[in-house]
Amino acid sequence: MTDLLRSSEHSNILIPISLTFGIIAMIICCIILITVSLTKRLHTVIHLLISNACVASIFYSIVQCNNYIYLLFITWDTSDISCRWRGYFTYVSIAAFVYSYLLQSISRLFFAVLSIKYQWLLSFKTHFKLILIKWIIVFLLPLPSLLTKDISFRAGFLCWVPMRSKLHVGYTIVVYYLIPTVAVITIYIVIYVQIKRSGNNVCIQRKTMRQRQKRDLQVLRNIMILFGIYIFAGTPTGVYILTSIELFYSIGIVCITLAITVEKLVLILLDREIRNTIKNFIIHRHCNFYLFMLKIIK
Secondary structure, three states, X not given: OOXXXXXXXXXXXXXXXXXXXXXXHHHHHHHHHHHHHHOHHHOOHHHHHHHHHHHHHHHHHXXXXXXXHHHHOOOOOOOHHHHHHHHHHHHHHHXXXXXXXXXXXXXXHHHHHHOOOOHHHHOHHHHHHHHHHHHHHHHHOOOHHHHOOOOOOOOOXXXXXXXXXXXXXXXXXXXXXXHHHHHHHHHHHHHHHHHHHHHHHOOOOOHHXXXXXXXXXXXXXXHHHHHHHHHHHOHHHHHHHHHOOHHHHHHHHHHHHHHHHHHHHHHHHHOHHHHHHHHHHHHHHHHHHHHHHHHHHO
């Protein structure tokens, strides 16, 4: 996971594109957060975790925008310590975004598998604690960025772990990609197998039970789709690490901010309640504007 902008030409082209996607992502996240906070029926555990993911996305976009501003405009700051702190917050923001999806998967595991025996796992209190623990963890995981001297200021480079620090690069790949990816997939398999097994063992199930299981699978499917978008976006950077082909690095620079933008749009499409709430608001505003124009004409 090393980043560098090898020329001013790359910087002038790729950074504005990435900044644009980052700003769009922040706007969409703010719309989702406002929609959830102002709509009482969206005050659910599912939407609490979606809001947490939106906060993580905003955090990531802000950190990346700050990195680009330093790279382009604050070129006089050549401090290694300052660079390490920027690298640290970059990895914190990546971990916050990725692990927010792991948190959603764990929540679905509570609802689909453990809900009958451990009802307390479904409460808002439990999920607030999980969110707090998650944020503590994501601030601890990137500590090697501060505790080692692997990250140092390099003109034209973003403050990330350089390729020459093989052990540290391997750590970032395992911690920020492999562990959450394997965990999310494993949880999905466990839930799917459990739901299918319970369906086979019980001849006659209550309608509410079937509906809940169907909803659990649907929510988890949505999580996998959204998480898959992010993992797919990290592929060019992964290929660059393995091959050192600069083309993949150039693609990877904008892929993650693009992925966050696309992921939030797909989230609105997949989440019927959020989508309908936003649609109803737009229709209501349009109708009010239409009535207002009619009054002016009359």
